[in-house]
Amino acid sequence: MPELPEVEVTRLSFADRIAGARIVAVQMGKPLRWPFDAGAGADTGAGMTPAQLVGRRILAVRRRGKYLLLDLSEGLLLVHLGMSGRLAFSRGALPAAGVHDHFDMQTSQGTLRLHDPRRFGAVVYAASESAPIAQKLLGKLGVEPFGAAFTQDYFYQAIRLRHSPIKQVLLSGQPVVGVGNIYASESLFHAGLRPQTLASRISRARAGKLYAAILQVLQNALDLGGSTLRDFANAQGEDGHFQLQAAVYDRAGLPCHVCQTPIQSIRQGQRSTFYCPVCQRP
């Protein structure tokens, strides 16, 4: 489900409320994408168990790409929501854990729960951000779209070297993180660019348009609380509203808001892509 806006909206919805809390108990359900102690062996966090978190404090919640980083008084947790993950944080007691609740952490300030039917998500312990497991998961990520390193020139120079369709370059997490399937299609619409266009063939001027569109689309989605297509909600259970004003995503056959041409749906790399054949040019 979650792309950068959904992950950031989730972070903002509980970071301040959990900061400073002491961990009281931790339960895990079915296996997620990686084991909790995925770093064991190569790490100083070897053999770490969830129960060993008890007594540590949660200092802050940060985000890197689509990962949430929970800084602990010792070590950190890397949380990924995968396709269907959702966090809930409640001051009071949460309902009994269901079959799809795979991580429950009670703290002095409330309970944090990961609900993830498809289990593509993950909760992984790392002894530090430089530990091998953290480096493996975070080390090769592209730049943050709202960071200083993401400039128009950087973006143009990076996509020049890529010989794939621009939609797939955006989805790759390189050169920029956080743009997933919804916002890739949306950004390309706002830039007037056909998703099949080879990245290396995009002019500097059109790369500049796409750069601006990415920032505008992500910021707009953040402002609207993300997209709730089927089940996304922030950690307070609130839905997002971006989907109500998506220009192309999930609008196959519906008229383009600009020119009324039916929106086209194609597949690229086993993912759906949506675009307007008139407003978007190769």
Add this chain to the structure above:
DNA sequence: CACGGATCCTGATGGC
């Protein structure tokens, strides 16, 4: 090494 495809898992939906 850069690319494309298969893959992990469960649930919802649509066609016959």
Add this chain to the structure above:
DNA sequence: TGCCATCAGGATCCGT
């Protein structure tokens, strides 16, 4: 109604 195929916000791994 039941059964089967397809698709869903992601990202890693593997073969070419």
